[in-house]
Each structure stands twice: as structure tokens, then as C-alpha cells.
Amino acid sequence: MAPLEVVWKIVSDFYESYKWFPGMKSCERVEGAPEKGVGSVRRCVTSVQEGNDSFGVEKLIAVDDTNHSYSYRLTDTNMQGFDGYQATIKVCEAKEEGNCLLKWSFELNPAAGHSKEDTEGFLSSAVTAMTKNLEQLASSQ
Template sequence: MESFKWQGCAEMAMAAPLERVWEIASDFCGMKKWYPALLVCERVEGTPEQGPGCVRYICSASSSSSSGDGILRAKEKLISMDCINHSYTYSVIDINIEGFQGYQSTFQVTESEEGSCAVKWNFEVEPIPGRSESEFVSKWSSVLTTILNTLQDLASSP
């Protein structure tokens, strides 16, 4: 029996070619290039080609961390990479947010009008004790939208 999970999504139309957005976003361990708020984003397991099984370590300033130092630390494992359909799925395997478990996310880029694309970033997570679903989903979707704004700026710059 599958357990209930909270689900959310961030979506954005981008005035940049699909190929350019995918080139940047598909670098699983290079997320710091398109989200400079990260203090660290580095490969800690897996092959240099960053295929499925690759694990990245990220950290950033966050009020959500349970460590008391204001730094969010997480390890994220690449589950699948589909370069034909321009999508990848990853899961959080370790994070310093109390009660944060079962997180999985899929990032996908699709072509829209010529020279532009759409990005959809879905996520699901097990309910977090002491948090409301609507508050968490809204906050997390907002964080992902902020990251997508930065990606769009980078992808549309010359």
C-alpha cells in the first residue's frame, strides 16, 4: 500500500530555447551555476558522467534547517535521466530538516513556441509532522519558482 504524499509543482514558460535550458539544467551536479544561492553543489558519489545513482551534496542558507546554524544540507540522488524527453528524477536521501522524508522530484523541459520552452518541476514528500500541507507546498513551490527564474535569466542571456 502506497502512503499518502504531499505534492506540488513549479511551472514556468521560458523565453529561451529548450536546448539551452536543458544544457544548463541537466548538469545535475552543476546546479550552483544556475542557482547561485547554493553555497555548495558537488558530486559525492557516482560517475563523472552523472548517470543514475549519482549523488550530489548541496547546502544553502535556510531557516528550515534543524541544525540550528541556518544552513540547509542535503544529499540528492539521481534516479533517472532522460535526455530524449529532457527530464530527470531525483530523491533526497539525507537532509537536515526534521521530519523531511520521502522527497522525490521530476524536472522536465518541453518545447513550446519556436525559441521558447516550458519547465515543470514536480515534487512529492511524505507529510511533515508539525507542518501544514498547504503551507509547505506553497513555500517549496515558491523556492523552486525562484530557482527557475534564475535559470531563465541564465538561459536567455547571450
């Protein structure tokens, strides 16, 4: 992908995920410090289908700059299938020198009418697109 420090600089900005998260149109600070700080809250808007925006309000619950990770919890959304959603993003060294791995783990309780497998499939395809977007951003740094 790219060097760990370059990728961490990009993904660790809690309010700038719209630059690399597929389909995200905006991500704005709702409350908390302008920089990443535990307790900060953001409102992200995504557009999966033209003219059909979704939003998610997410609270930063943990940051570990030393281990290049942070965790956040979805507190409000109009997206179906994301009940109890909590995620951790971690950037790790890869075996190949000058590269890193992005690990995105999550927990969720599928909403009525949505299987966990369908939701996981959707999120898995998002990881593929995220990787491509991050590679492009990192190469321009």
C-alpha cells in the first residue's frame, strides 16, 4: 500500500475520512476538539445511490497514536443494518518494507431484515475501495 506513517497521517484525521472512504460526501465535526480527541463526534454523509444520501453520527471512543489505531461508535444513523455498530481502524507494518496494512474491524447487530453476512459483504467491498483510495492519496503525499 504505502509507508505506515503516511497512511496513519491520512486515516487518523477523524474529520477527513471523506477523502478516502468510498461514497462519503462529507464529514463534519459536531462536537469535540478540532483535532482527534476522545469524545469527538462527527457527522458523515454518504451517497450509495444517486439522490439517496445516508448519514451516520460517530463518536471517537479511543485513540492510540503509538499503535496507530482508533475506535469509534455509531450513535445515530438513517442507514439500515448498522445497529450497534462499533469499529476500530489500525494501521500495521507489512512484511514488505515501505508498506503497511489497514485493519478495519467492527461489531454490529444487523437490523431486522438484514443478515450479518450481507452487511459484512457490503463493508468488505468498502475495504477494497478504501485501499485503492488510500494508495492514491498516499502516493500524492
